[in-house]
Amino acid sequence: MKFIWTVSVLSWASTGRAVELEVGTCCARLHQELGTKISFLGQPAYNATENSYWSLQEAGLKPGCILRPSVPQDVSRAVSIIAAIDGCNFAIKGQGHAPAAGFANIDGGVTIDMTGLNTTSLSPDRSVLSVGAGASWLQVYQYLDPFNVSVAGGRNGLVGVGGLTLGGGISHFSPRVGWACDNVVNFEVQVSFHWQFHGINADSKKVVLADGTLTNVNETWRSDLYRALKGGANNFGVVTRFDLGTLSQGNLSVSSFVNDISQRRPVLQAFTDIVSSPNFDVYASLVVGFLYNSSSKAWVISNSAVYTRPVLHPPVFAELAAVPSISNSSRIMSLVSLANEAPTPPLNWLFATATFQPSAEFMLEIFDILNSTLYSFNPQGGLVWDIAFEPLPSGMLSHATKTGGNVLGVQPEEGNSYIMLLSALWPDSASNLVVEKVSQQALFTIESRAKAKGLLRKFQYLNYAAWYQTPLASYGADNFEFLKRVSSKYDPFALFQNRVPGGFKLAKEGQL
Ligand SMILES: Cc1cc2nc3c(=O)[nH]c(=O)nc-3n(C[C@H](O)[C@H](O)[C@H](O)COP(=O)(O)OP(=O)(O)OC[C@H]3O[C@@H](n4cnc5c(N)ncnc54)[C@H](O)[C@@H]3O)c2cc1C
Structure with a gap:
């Protein structure tokens, strides 16, 4: 009996209905084994997971059922059940902050929500x-x-x-x-x-x-x-x-500076001076970013300068702090207070990334490329671009060896670099494809120019990469093999x- 059922299901394997049946079987088996740890569409636990994703793209997917394990053994039992049923795919979700659709959620499969x-x-x-x-x-x-x-x-x-x-x-x-x-x-x-x-x-x-x-x-x-x-x-x-x-x-020292976009040259010079220093201050944690609102067509520069010791106005940020600002603040606070950011409202999000060798002149060129690509694009409901730059000092990379190495493929010998995170947030899901296209166009132009100048590093930071990028391959052939x-x-x-x-x-x- 089981044989006939399996064969007939497999013969439909290419159809959505077959997959639906497999997922139904899979969720029923999981429910049998794991009881109320499995939830279904419309149930409070299912809704809680769906509402906890950071991006609308992820929250919009509808798994056949959701597992919320409470002990690690629940994961083992679930994975072995899922593995034995063809066509039953699954997603693994942490706190759901990867923005791209399907990274930690799945349409019609099983989502394992690890937050318990x-x-x-x-x-x-x-x-x-x-x-x-x-x-x-x-x-x-x-x-x-x-x-x-x-x-x-x-x-x-x-x-x-x-x-x-x-x-x-x-x-x-x-x-x-x-x-x-x-x-x-x-x-x-x-x-x-x-x-x-x-x-x-x-x-x-x-x-x-x-x-x-x-x-x-x-x-x-x-x-x-x-x-x-x-x-x-x-x-x-x-x-x-x-x-x-x-x-x-x-406690840490936390400074925020907001500058008019006309100050980009001194800000980017200060960033580059910090990033390219052979004596990078290991207590410095810096993010410099361009923000652009497509509705108001306004650019602004936003800097977060954290010093991981309780020292107000540390010398490492003096050049940046001296640039005329629209607003600035400096405080000593705990990491708990600093990290306790308010959640953003549900929005569509996109991440994309590239890594460069430091050059203030090239950062100015990045701004020009962004401005010419993004300026006139204004989808329904508006959109905000946030292009952030973060140091990748070589000293940071040398710590990999202390625990047997990682596979990221960025080596201290390459010298200091910085990572760009190009992100966008927008409310109208109908604009998703076109936003992606525009971001790809901007990224492609920036990468091509950087490559031509010998400033592009191969590394694509996986946690900032767009779905269309290849961060694992960027680790290099040896690491990939x-x-x-x-x-x-x-x-x-x-x-x-x-x-x-x-x-x-x-x-x-x-x-x-
Ligand atoms: C607001 C915000 C701030 C950020 N700040 C930083 C930052 O300071 N530094 C930084 O490096 N990055 C930062 N990021 C990027 C962040 O590292 C990635 O978005 C990361 O994927 C989020 O992890 P998550 O568990 O919340 O996401 P999820 O979307 O739940 O998971 C991301 C990926 O990891 C996999 N995964 C999760 N848990 C497990 C597990 N237990 N076993 C196997 N696979 C698993 C998932 O399958 C998925 O593919 C930030 C992102 C956002 C949105």
């Missing part, structure tokens, strides 16, 4: 924080604050530990301790490698896998997977816990390539 896995515990000597993979950085900082220690994590507290760390992670503390991922001492992860061989399904001739188990990976145990997870995103498994090395930390080998070893049936379609995939960026 958010426990925090500090080792007795306060050197290692263990945190559930679904936690937000604010939850982490609130927990750590009384202990006067912190970890390298997101600057906005609403962002998730999971996505940020698996993609690299730029923290206020990065110049001092490296990428967030460089500070992971152990991952607890659900991979397919551990599944026990259970038998061959007589009908589909596919391997049926029994219950998955969780494994820890670190510098001495499965060190290849440990390194791959430091930049390899969701290509290898579902991470259920991160153990993060801590650093001593008290390494990632493919690790994938074949720990995920021999390519579950995390084929059945987790969202995010940047090795299989899409190159043949596995």
